[in-house]
Amino acid sequence: xxxxQESGPGLVKPSQTxxxxxxxxxxxxRSRGYYCNWIxxxxxxxxxxxxWIYYSGTTNYNPSLKSRVTISVDTSKNQFSLELRSVxxxxxxxxxxxIDKSGYYWFDPWGxxxxxxxxx
Amino acid sequence: xxxxTQSPGTLSLSPGESATLSCRASQSVxxxxxxxxxxxxxxxxxxLLIYGASRRATGIPDRFSGSGSGTDFxxxxxxxxxxxxxxxxxxxxxxxxxxxxxxxxxxxx
Numbered sequence: 011x012x013x014x015q016e017s018g019p020g021l022v023k024p025s026q027t028x029x030x031x032x033x034x035x036x037x038x039x040r041s042r043g044y045y046c047n048w049i050x051x052x053x054x055x056x057x058x059x060x061x062w063i064y065y066s067g068t069t070n071y072n073p074s075l076k077s078r079v080t081i082s083v084d085t086s087k088n089q090f091s092l093e094l095r096s097v098x099x100x101x102x103x104x105x106x107x108x109i110d111k112s113g114y115y116w117f118d119p120w121g122x123x124x125x126x127x128x129x130x
Numbered sequence: 131x132x133x134x135t136q137s138p139g140t141l142s143l144s145p146g147e148s149a150t151l152s153c154r155a156s157q158s159v160x161x162x163x164x165x166x167x168x169x170x171x172x173x174x175x176x177x178l179l180i181y182g183a184s185r186r187a188t189g190i191p192d193r194f195s196g197s198g199s200g201t202d203f204x205x206x207x208x209x210x211x212x213x214x215x216x217x218x219x220x221x222x223x224x225x226x227x228x229x230x231x232x233x234x235x236x237x238x239x
Binding site: 057058059070072106112114115119120121123 | 163164166168174175176177178181182187219221223226227228229230231232233
């Protein structure tokens with residue numbers, strides 16, 4: 011059974027870079043051909059898809075965030091990462107990593123989520 | 131961008147009753163394969179319930195069913211149980227973008 015766990019700082023200063031990592035256990039990103047996604051839940055504003063990376067390195071980003079986002083993958087460690095640059099208070103959210111096994115954007119499973127607060 | 135509008139905002143029902151949740155898209159969803167429903171219990175991550183508009187995910191009880199096509203989709207929960215409390219979200223992929231509805235909160239009377 012695939013399980014995901016996010017890790018990273020819970021507090022980031024405005025204008026800095028938010029960096030998170032998702033560790034995948036119970037299944038290989040490379041051999042299973044997973045699409046590895048990041049999704050965030052903004053306070054009181056619902057869910058927002060950030061983007062995905064395939065084990066090959068191919069990425070697809072939400073156009074509204076594309077200029078500030080980089081998602082990378084390390085298949086040797088079976089993990090993938092998110093960088094969001096030039097953050098503001100509007101980027102305060104719970105950040106989730108999630109797997110899409112189908113390629114149809116069915117996210118299952120999700121990590122437990124990690125709250126990132128942007129504040130000085 | 132395809133906007134998903136969910137209604138009602140909140141459903142307050144008694145155990146054993148049925149819940150009907152609506153998800154309406156601002157334009158036709160490109161394929162039923164791209165319409166999914168999630169359940170988010172308090173303090174937890176979303177959990178996949180229904181994919182492809184009508185197929186139950188692994189381990190999801192048959193009390194949950196999905197239907198619809200085009201711009202109108204429905205999630206029905208029959209024989210409500212206290213564990214069904216939470217927020218339910220629909221989600222679609224179209225025009226190269228994933229979007230989520232604003233959610234319907236299901237609470238027990």
